[in-house]
Amino acid sequence: MSLMRTSSPHLSAANPVQHVMQQVLLALIPGLIALIHFFGPGVIFNLLAACGFAVLCEALVLRLRGYDLRFFLSDYSALVTGALLAVSIPPYSPWWLIFIGAFFSIVVAKHLFGGLGQNPFNPAMVGYVVLLISFPVYMTHWTAPSDLANTPGLLQSFASLWSNEYYDGTTMATPLDLMKQNEGQMLTFLYANNPQFGSYAGLGWEWVNLGFLAGGLWMLHKKLFTWHGPVGMLAALGILSALFYDDGSSASGGSPLFHWLSGATMLGAFFIITDPASGATSNLGRLLFGAMVGVLVYCIRVWGNYPDAVAFAVLLLNFCAPFIDYYTIPKPYGTEDSQS
Amino acid sequence: MTMAEFFLNDLTQTVLVFLTLGGLFGLLLGYASIRFKVEGDPIVEQINALLPQTQCGQCSHPGCRPYAEAIASGEAINKCPPGGEDTIHRLADLLGMEPQPLDGEHGIEKPKTVAFIREAECIGCTKCIQACPVDAILGAAKLMHTVIAQECTGCDLCVEPCPVDCIDMIEVTTNIKTWGWEAPENDDIIATDRMSDKAA
């Protein structure tokens, strides 16, 4: 009898790549619901368009590279990139904006660097930053939360996908914008004068961030990543904002809660910096990576030119990841300080 | 233009500053390179360490070391057949050159062999002993000779001189003790192949 010969181990745990990616997509749901609730159905079209374009780009590149389409498309990685891009850009964006973002994410940031797992930069963030720099007007106009203005209906949202104008019906400065532009107001006044602030960190934004936090905790529970990155980032951000809170004076940078729950903080902490390909490798490395992202996010938010900074901070740290890796190779079994 | 104006001229000033700085740094670096010189192996030693030490002379030098010396003084790095592409790549790395394909004039890369003397036929002429560059053959005049297989580099040099042709070069084959796993074939290709196999 001729026997089949395979290399050990002959067993495998079934959490294949497609499952991992599906779990990431599932974890996005609470945040998405909050986004849709507060910013309207535009979010849905963003999502559909971004995912569609991302898969399209992926398929094209795979075909060009001569890869088996069915096998490689079924890993869901393009969908995850598309979804992350979709929740980063303002709702009611025109289709071509989304397409450019998806193109840069998938073709340039992912495949030009070798494809899945070999991208040194976070693909969704590359797409986002390219759009932010090229089309600042489109990218800095966020819809007003539904409590303060009427959000467009489904049809209107669909139409905005094809309009060339940025959607300015009811856009409003985000709390981060307001914080940046604050000229000498005590925080209590600032909050009181601008309804966008809601109770802690921005109407709607608080819930969106809580949603992403919930999804993130679920992924942590599923062991899709370790706690080191998110904890590093949130801790650094919290510590810095506490240090410079200055009791809510006119020079205050905002409270820790404000920084944790506004903008893209939770999305960044649980969905972006946990991208393993572009992050650091060891646990210590991830802790450092997260902490440095946190520091950068705070610095750019408070002293830099942009109101939010997760994308820039992440891309900058992506540069440093190999360097961090170089110095944080874990000690193998049997070395003095690896005792349990 | 007065002297003062000349020196106050922005452009001139900048150029001067950079020249001075450049000079200073140059001096500093020059000093440092002498003061903190790293005592590395001389280049000949480093090259020799990469050569396979077969001592076969196929590079048309009487041994690996002489070839190492020749490389150090500019000879091509692709003349060593026993070392093959591997050695060429490592030499290219060391010397910061482009690797070249093996120069066919000096022979082709062959699997490693060891010499074996059919002892019944050996007449004890000692000719092979004189030819062996690494003293891997044992024997005395009129007495049977034998090859110490562990010491033999497989250089072939003892085969020619044997008057009764009793030396064979035997290919070194893998046995159960020297066998080792091979890496999986390129997984990208395998993956697609398998998938299309399944589809077919």
Added chain:
Amino acid sequence: MNTAKHTFHGGIRPLEHKEDSNTTPIEIAPIPPMLVLPLQQHSGPTAKPCVTEGEYVYKGQMIANAADASGASIHASSSGYVVAIEARLVAHPSGMADTCIVIETDGLDAAIETSGHPNWRNLNRVELLDILHRSGIVGLGGAGFPTARKLNTDSIDTLIINGTECEPYITADDLCMRERAADIIRGCEILKYIVGANSVIVGIEDNKPEAIESMGKAMPSSPDWKLVTFPTKYPSGGEKQLIEILTGRQVPRGGLPANIGIVCQNVGTAFAVKEALEDGKPLISRITTFTGQALSRRGNLEVRLGTPVSYLLDYMGYTEQKVPRLIMGGPMMGFALPDATVPIVKTTNCILAPDTNELPLPKPAQPCIRCGFCAEACPASLLPQQLFWHSKSSNFDQLDKHALDDCIECGVCSYVCPSSIPLVQYFRASKHEMRMRRNEQQQADKARERFEARQQRLEREALEREATRAARKAAAKAKAAESSRFADEADPVQAAIERAKAKKARLMQQSQQGAQMNAESALDSLKTKLAAQQSTLQQAEADEKSEKITTALQASIRRLEQQIAESETKPPSKDVEE
């Protein structure tokens, strides 16, 4: 009974499948018609056969000698005739053949006379180690390291008995502990005595309650003996991992457990040690688990070493599979057999005959997504994803830096990898490649040394030759100078001519004298002959011999007289010239 307070980094909890095979007692397997005993069943030098083809051997008789103290000997596991000593396929991942002694059994199972040492405490350590060495005992849990060699170490404080059996499916140690706990403990006492340990820790995973119970009962109640259980996690049975679980200490990198005063032995080995010493029975059988859905009967067999796997598969009711695969060892670290005819050897703890659903064939690998699951699970705290990357690009410096050598090939990383990358195979290949390179480097260094030594020798010899030639030349010159001093006194040519003339004259004289002498002596001899003939004639006449004789004698005398007359008249010089 205690519970361990420590654990090790990473690890996994695969489905155990232990109940498949641990519900029936150990069964003794029948004697196969043919036994195939490889000479290499252990790590270390190959044993040397000490029987010849055609010889009758008894059960327990040594048939191959350990090459040296680091080897292990082989014994016949039943009686019969040695029918061949030749290369046969053996259980090895390479699928290659190796030399085996083949015995055709006669079914008598006639054992050689042996006697055990029930009072082994009277023997000293060297004698005990010698007995273990001659009994061919090797570690039965893993790589088959010769036990005598492992025990031959000083300053051991703790003896750890490994009853972990963390691999899924395998239950050989479990059953051995359930049924033979008392013997195992006896073996442990011998081991403790040999290494001089102060304490013994028996470590068992908490998924074997029956084994824990029976071992607990058999154990001496002394503070020196501890039974420690710990949660089931693979690979807690790895020697280094077990030591960390039980003591909280790590074996230093590149070191041995002995470096921290610990020696580990498997429960099966302890049992074999007991049998070798107390009963005088060498290692000729072992307990092997037969499991997997392709078998209709699953359980543990005590099998004779050398029994072909195919024979035992038939015994356990094997159903042919579409894509047949047989695994020797567990599903995590075992290897796929090249052929079912290979024999059971000392290290065979399990034969796993899965059906295709049970152990699916490996999926095609996807790209590494760098998820880090592998690093989280690696019990050696390595970064398999980096090792994979550097293995693929053959970056051996980086592999060294990331401590590839510390990988224990446990398979945990491949097991958790969502991309189904055969990481362990990459690591094995890279380790092999690095080992080959190191060997090559050593060979090259040696060759260089020898070449340079020879070069120096040749130079020295050339110098010596030069020196002797110079000396000879100098000597010749000196001699020449000497003779020319004599020649100065007369004309050398004249002297030479004179010398030649003198020589000629001398020769002439000599030859003339010689010729005369020759002639005279010839005459003399003729005369003597004549005298002799005359006397014979007289004698013959006196004896009245026949006329014929006397006539012949008279004729001869006449010839002689004539010759004498002739020579006396001739001038002697003329004789010389002729």
